Amino acid sequence: MTVATSTASFRPNAPGRLARLSFGRTIIELRQFFRSPEQVFFTFLLPVLFVVIFSTIFTGDIEGPPGVEKVAFAQYFVPGMIATGIVSATFASLAMTVSLEQHEGLLHRLSGTPLPRSAYFAGKIGLALVTSFLEVILILGIGVAAYGVKLPTEPVKWLVFAAVFFLGVASCSLLGIAYTRLIRTGSSAPAVVQPPYLILQFISGVFLQYSQVPGFLKVVASIFPLKWMVQGYRYVFLPEWIAQDDYGGGWKVEQVFAVLALWLVVSFVLARFFFRWNRGQTG
Amino acid sequence: MTAAAIHAAGVRKRYGDFEALKGVDLDIPAGEVFSLLGPNGAGKTTFVEILEGFRDRTGGEATVLGRDPRDGDAAWRARLGIVPQSSGLFEALTPVEVVRHFATFYPDPLDPERVVGMVGLDEKRNARCKSLSGGQKRRVDLALGIIGNPDLIFLDEPTTGLDPQGRRQIWEVVRNFTSLGKTVLLTTHYLDEAEQLAARVGVIIKGELVEVGSPREIGGRQRATARVSFAARGGLAGKPLPEGLSAHAGNAGLAEIETFEPTRVVAALTAWAASHGEDELPELSITRPSLEDIYLRMIADSEHPA
Numbered sequence: 001m002t003v004a005t006s007t008a009s010f011r012p013n014a015p016g017r018l019a020r021l022s023f024g025r026t027i028i029e030l031r032q033f034f035r036s037p038e039q040v041f042f043t044f045l046l047p048v049l050f051v052v053i054f055s056t057i058f059t060g061d062i063e064g065p066p067g068v069e070k071v072a073f074a075q076y077f078v079p080g081m082i083a084t085g086i087v088s089a090t091f092a093s094l095a096m097t098v099s100l101e102q103h104e105g106l107l108h109r110l111s112g113t114p115l116p117r118s119a120y121f122a123g124k125i126g127l128a129l130v131t132s133f134l135e136v137i138l139i140l141g142i143g144v145a146a147y148g149v150k151l152p153t154e155p156v157k158w159l160v161f162a163a164v165f166f167l168g169v170a171s172c173s174l175l176g177i178a179y180t181r182l183i184r185t186g187s188s189a190p191a192v193v194q195p196p197y198l199i200l201q202f203i204s205g206v207f208l209q210y211s212q213v214p215g216f217l218k219v220v221a222s223i224f225p226l227k228w229m230v231q232g233y234r235y236v237f238l239p240e241w242i243a244q245d246d247y248g249g250g251w252k253v254e255q256v257f258a259v260l261a262l263w264l265v266v267s268f269v270l271a272r273f274f275f276r277w278n279r280g281q282t283g
Numbered sequence: 284m285t286a287a288a289i290h291a292a293g294v295r296k297r298y299g300d301f302e303a304l305k306g307v308d309l310d311i312p313a314g315e316v317f318s319l320l321g322p323n324g325a326g327k328t329t330f331v332e333i334l335e336g337f338r339d340r341t342g343g344e345a346t347v348l349g350r351d352p353r354d355g356d357a358a359w360r361a362r363l364g365i366v367p368q369s370s371g372l373f374e375a376l377t378p379v380e381v382v383r384h385f386a387t388f389y390p391d392p393l394d395p396e397r398v399v400g401m402v403g404l405d406e407k408r409n410a411r412c413k414s415l416s417g418g419q420k421r422r423v424d425l426a427l428g429i430i431g432n433p434d435l436i437f438l439d440e441p442t443t444g445l446d447p448q449g450r451r452q453i454w455e456v457v458r459n460f461t462s463l464g465k466t467v468l469l470t471t472h473y474l475d476e477a478e479q480l481a482a483r484v485g486v487i488i489k490g491e492l493v494e495v496g497s498p499r500e501i502g503g504r505q506r507a508t509a510r511v512s513f514a515a516r517g518g519l520a521g522k523p524l525p526e527g528l529s530a531h532a533g534n535a536g537l538a539e540i541e542t543f544e545p546t547r548v549v550a551a552l553t554a555w556a557a558s559h560g561e562d563e564l565p566e567l568s569i570t571r572p573s574l575e576d577i578y579l580r581m582i583a584d585s586e587h588p589a
């Protein structure tokens with residue numbers, strides 16, 4: 001067999017090539033995303049609508065113990081929406097688009113090329129990073145401009161902000177990729193993805209104060225990353241006394257990091273073992 | 284260049300209780316264009332996807348470009364071009380964008396602009412794939428199959444849904460490739476396509492490769508009788524045929540003679556017509572069974588074995 005000289009020196013997993021292809025995949029993913037109105041709508045518009053509707057309806061303040069400053073409802077609500085916005089841009093968005101690509105044979109097509117699989121995933125996570133970032137900016141911008149949300153001043157809070165962002169994006173993206181295993185047909189994707197995500201939003205205290213969530217549901221919520229992301233962002237935006245009531249005595253930021261880090265490992269393993277390049281074929 | 288590009292020995296595929304491939308043996312030398320024919324559900328796509336490494340075989344041996352497709356790696360895939368029977372497209376992108384993007388996957392790709400032109404998509408190069416017609420989408424499929432400048436191309440019904448001009452365009456692309464010594468494995472339901480492109484064809488029926496040969500010879504085609512037909516009109520009407528020839532009435536009142544020696548028959552008929560004062564045999568034609576006739580007979584035979 002003759003081997004063309006140019007392919008003889010071909011090293012598919014050379015670091016430079018991986019970096020170049022991961023970047024190329026991210027760019028093409030972003031281009032596809034912004035050209036699909038449904039995707040943009042689901043990912044950006046829904047969380048933004050929630051921010052606007054809830055902040056407009058619930059204008060009351062949260063009263064603290066005597067002597068401390070009250071907290072505007074939006075100040076409490078927006079951090080939760082940032083967390084859920086990230087889950088929307090990562091878990092929900094990737095679970096739906098990746099399963100679509102599985103079922104329409106796009107993955108099949110890609111897997112017939114020398115594109116390294118890691119570059120495909122890198123492109124998905126690159127997309128999720130960019131859209132999550134835009135989502136956070138958007139929600140925060142609306143909160144600050146229209147509902148008087150105050151930004152934290154301590155640098156350590158911004159560090160936590162960034163850490164929760166990166167941990168959340170990475171683990172929820174991988175979780176979304178693993179979750180495609182449960183989606184049996186392309187058209188059922190929204191039905192399989194949205195309900196659990198919506199329920200998690202409620203029991204993680206995104207739409208109501210976490211202290212109002214019944215105890216056993218709190219236990220369920222504590223298993224999943226969303227509750228911890230919400231908690232991390234509330235730490236960033238809210239005073240300590242809110243945690244007394246709401247999170248049983250403190251923000252427990254170390255716990256937030258520990259659980260999210262654990263989820264990063266778990267979701268990596270789940271994605272590794274549950275994701276399938278070949279769906280709809282027996283072998 | 285003498286090694287087989289594709290070697291399959293006793294390849295089997297079972298889906299549950301159903302045996303889709305019952306032991307297929309096939310060797311395709313490098314540089315050959317081979318076409319697989321067979322009715323719907325015969326197992327063509329299954330066989331091709333086993334060779335591409337997409338499906339696992341349940342028995343037998345297979346080697347493609349020197350490797351078992353089960354453990355083909357990226358360097359191996361870089362030498363393959365795959366046009367699947369059906370596969371979605373990146374709907375939000377344009378043909379040029381997709382082809383350019385795929386080009387970055389390969390070590391030695393063709394020029395994306397040129398490839399888009401080769402498959403006849405110049406006019407639609409900047410339209411979203413979503414808005415393309417079925418045949419135009421098929422052209423994108425082909426462009427993605429060849430962009431990596433592969434040594435071996437798998438084409439699973441590449442021209443289904445294309446207009447006649449489009450099919451010829453695609454044939455031209457395939458011929459271009461084969462003139463460079465590349466190997467092609469093509470499945471098709473168009474017998475003329477197999478005849479135009481392939482050096483050898485194989486007929487697969489119910490998971491078995493029943494015949495392999497050149498399109499001219501397969502199924503005993505070159506040994507089959509030819510049919511000489513003409514219209515016995517004017518001075519020839521009602522005249523008895525020359526000694527030794529017998530015709531039967533065919534379509535539209537034509538006289539048809541089945542023979543192994545069409546040249547001799549035509550010579551005898553010409554002399555006979557002249558003897559009746561006619562120097563033309565009206566509507567004279569000599570036909571051999573088409574590949575399609577042979578193919579249909581093979582399928583009929585497999586359904587009602589003698």
Ligand SMILES: Nc1ncnc2c1ncn2[C@@H]1O[C@H](COP(=O)(O)OP(=O)(O)OP(=O)(O)O)[C@@H](O)[C@H]1O
Pocket residue numbers: 280281282283298301303321322323324325326327328329330368
């Ligand atoms: N994933 C699968 N699971 C179960 N049966 C399958 C699967 N894929 C194919 N088959 C069966 O195997 C047989 C061969 O299918 P295949 O797609 O290989 O046929 P084909 O020759 O390509 O047909 P066509 O001309 O229609 O494309 C069919 O009977 C089909 O129903």
Ligand SMILES: [Mg+2]
Pocket residue numbers: 327328329368439
């Ligand atoms: Mg097929």
